[in-house]
Amino acid sequence: MKMRKLIAGNWKMNGLIAQLDDVEEIASKIAIYPEVDTALCIPSTLIRPAAGRFPEMAIGGQDCHMASSGAHTGCISAIMLADAGARLTIVGHSERRAAQGESDADVCAKALAARSADLSAIVCVGETEAERDAGQAEAVVLGQLAGSLPDEATSEWVSIAYEPVWAIGTGRIPSIEDVAAMHGAIRNALTSRFGTDGAAIRILYGGSMNGDNAKSLLAVANVDGGLIGGASLKADKFLPIVEAAASAPR
Numbered sequence: 001m002k003m004r005k006l007i008a009g010n011w012k013m014n015g016l017i018a019q020l021d022d023v024e025e026i027a028s029k030i031a032i033y034p035e036v037d038t039a040l041c042i043p044s045t046l047i048r049p050a051a052g053r054f055p056e057m058a059i060g061g062q063d064c065h066m067a068s069s070g071a072h073t074g075c076i077s078a079i080m081l082a083d084a085g086a087r088l089t090i091v092g093h094s095e096r097r098a099a100q101g102e103s104d105a106d107v108c109a110k111a112l113a114a115r116s117a118d119l120s121a122i123v124c125v126g127e128t129e130a131e132r133d134a135g136q137a138e139a140v141v142l143g144q145l146a147g148s149l150p151d152e153a154t155s156e157w158v159s160i161a162y163e164p165v166w167a168i169g170t171g172r173i174p175s176i177e178d179v180a181a182m183h184g185a186i187r188n189a190l191t192s193r194f195g196t197d198g199a200a201i202r203i204l205y206g207g208s209m210n211g212d213n214a215k216s217l218l219a220v221a222n223v224d225g226g227l228i229g230g231a232s233l234k235a236d237k238f239l240p241i242v243e244a245a246a247s248a249p250r
């Protein structure tokens with residue numbers, strides 16, 4: 001199925017107010033690529049200033065609590081993200097699954113909380129290196145997908161990000177064949193669970209995507225965009241990925 005590519009940045013715990021100058025550069029150039037959807041998931045402290053200064057950019061959060069409010073010191077709810085001007089949020093990133101012990105059921109509840117606040121959700125899945133070496137990559141990823149995606153998921157508000165844990169921040173990426181196999185397996189799982197709409201849910205690849213490898217990754221069947229960490233922090237590293245998405249087959 002032909003679909004618009006989505007290139008989303010994940011700044012993680014990086015970025016002070018001065019770094020909004022990079023967002024300004026990105027925001028001023030994305031109009032050159034109207035065929036690509038772009039988003040930046042930035043620290044919560046920057047959402048309000050970024051959304052106010054760059055209304056043309058889709059600004060997002062990187063996590064949300066499953067509850068809308070309450071006694072959860074240090075947490076942020078989806079409705080708070082939306083109130084600050086976010087249009088989307090990442091949920092279930094492997095760094096949170098590992099460091100905060102988030103389960104598939106937690107991620108599922110967070111995705112539903114995002115939906116309730118009218119946010120889109122990027123739901124992340126991905127295997128560790130040990131799991132891949134043991135030949136379990138596909139089973140792990142499909143298991144995470146089954147548990148992390150709510151039955152209410154539709155292509156309107158959900159994207160998947162396949163991020164092999166061992167490819168994040170390492171400069172290593174899977175072979176093109178392995179990317180094709182995993183994205184194909186995810187696509188099959190989506191269509192068997194959600195029918196024709198499952199064919200329209202975007203599946204992003206994440207993990208060391210950069211201006212040099214984006215073109216070949218984005219040409220793979222069922223790679224409908226990218227979730228970009230390190231290379232999203234600087235406009236001159238992020239924009240070449242958007243450009244590669246603009247010229248990639250749809």
Ligand SMILES: O=C(CO)COP(=O)(O)O
Pocket residue numbers: 010093163167168169170171206207208209227228229230231
């Ligand atoms: O974790 C990632 C995006 O969510 C990927 O990070 P890198 O692009 O820095 O490898």
